[in-house]
Amino acid sequence: MQKEGLNMVEVKGVSKVFNAGRPNEMTALEDVSFAVGEGELVILKGPSGSGKSTLLSLIAALQKPTRGEVVVASEPVSRFSEDFAALYRRRKIGFVFQKFNLIPSLSVYENIITPLLPEKLDEEALKERAQRVMETFAIAHKANEPARNLSGGEQQRTAIARALVNDPPIILADEPTANLDADLSHAFLSYVGQMKEEGKTVIIATHDPLFFDLAITDREIALRNGKMEGA
Numbered sequence: 044m045q046k047e048g049l050n051m052v053e054v055k056g057v058s059k060v061f062n063a064g065r066p067n068e069m070t071a072l073e074d075v076s077f078a079v080g081e082g083e084l085v086i087l088k089g090p091s092g093s094g095k096s097t098l099l100s101l102i103a104a105l106q107k108p109t110r111g112e113v114v115v116a117s118e119p120v121s122r123f124s125e126d127f128a129a130l131y132r133r134r135k136i137g138f139v140f141q142k143f144n145l146i147p148s149l150s151v152y153e154n155i156i157t158p159l160l161p162e163k164l165d166e167e168a169l170k171e172r173a174q175r176v177m178e179t180f181a182i183a184h185k186a187n188e189p190a191r192n193l194s195g196g197e198q199q200r201t202a203i204a205r206a207l208v209n210d211p212p213i214i215l216a217d218e219p220t221a222n223l224d225a226d227l228s229h230a231f232l233s234y235v236g237q238m239k240e241e242g243k244t245v246i247i248a249t250h251d252p253l254f255f256d257l258a259i260t261d262r263e264i265a266l267r268n269g270k271m272e273g274a
Contacts, residue, residue, distance in 0.1 A: 057111035137206030
C-alpha cells in the first residue's frame with residue numbers, strides 16, 4: 044500500500060516507442076502510470092524485456108517518453124533539456140547500474156567522487172563525503188585500490204557508495220544482483236535497508252525472486268511486455 048504524503052516520483056500515462064514508424068518499431072512501455080511516495084521502497088518486477096530498465100531510464104531523465112510525463116519532486120523531468128537533465132541527475136538521482144560501471148584504472152576513492160566533480164568542491168569536502176559513504180558500505184580500507192583489482196562484492200559496495208555520495212533523495216537500481224552470487228545478493232538487501240533507513244526513495248528493477256514479498260518493501264509493481272499487471 045502506498046504511504047500517505049508527498050509523491051516523490053509520478054509516472055503519468057507513459058509510453059516509450061523505439062524506432063517509431065520503422066519496420067523495427069518496438070513498444071517498450073505502454074500507458075504506464077504509478078506514483079512512489081517519499082521514502083518508499085518499490086520493486087519493479089517482471090521478466091527480461093518487460094520494460095523495467097526503460098522505465099528507470101525515463102525516471103532518471105536519460106531518455107524521454109514518447110507519450111506521457113514523468114514528474115519528480117514536482118518537477119516535469121521528462122521535459123528537461125539535456126543540461127537541466129544532467130543537473131537533475133547529479134542533484135536528485137543515485138543510480139546503481141547492473142554492471143557497476145566503475146572506471147577500472149581509477150581507485151575506489153576516485154570512482155566514488157566522480158559524481159561530485161562538477162560541484163567544484165575543495166579536496167577536504169570531497170574526502171569528507173567520500174569517507175562517510177566508504178565507511179557506511181565497508182569499503183574505506185580499499186580507498187586507494189584500483190577498481191580493476193576489486194572482488195565482486197567490493198565493486199558492488201563501491202558502486203553503491205558512488206550512488207550515495209551526493210546524498211541524493213532517490214536511488215534507482217537496475218538488476219543490482221544480476222552479476223552476484225547468493226551471499227552478495229543478500230548483502231545488497233542489507234544495504235537497501237540502510238538506504239531506506241536514511242529516508243531515501245528507492246526503486247529497484249529486478250526479476251530476482253529474492254526481492255519479492257520483502258518486509259521492508261512498500262509495494263511491488265509488475266510489468267509484462269511493457270504494460271502494468273498490478274501495483
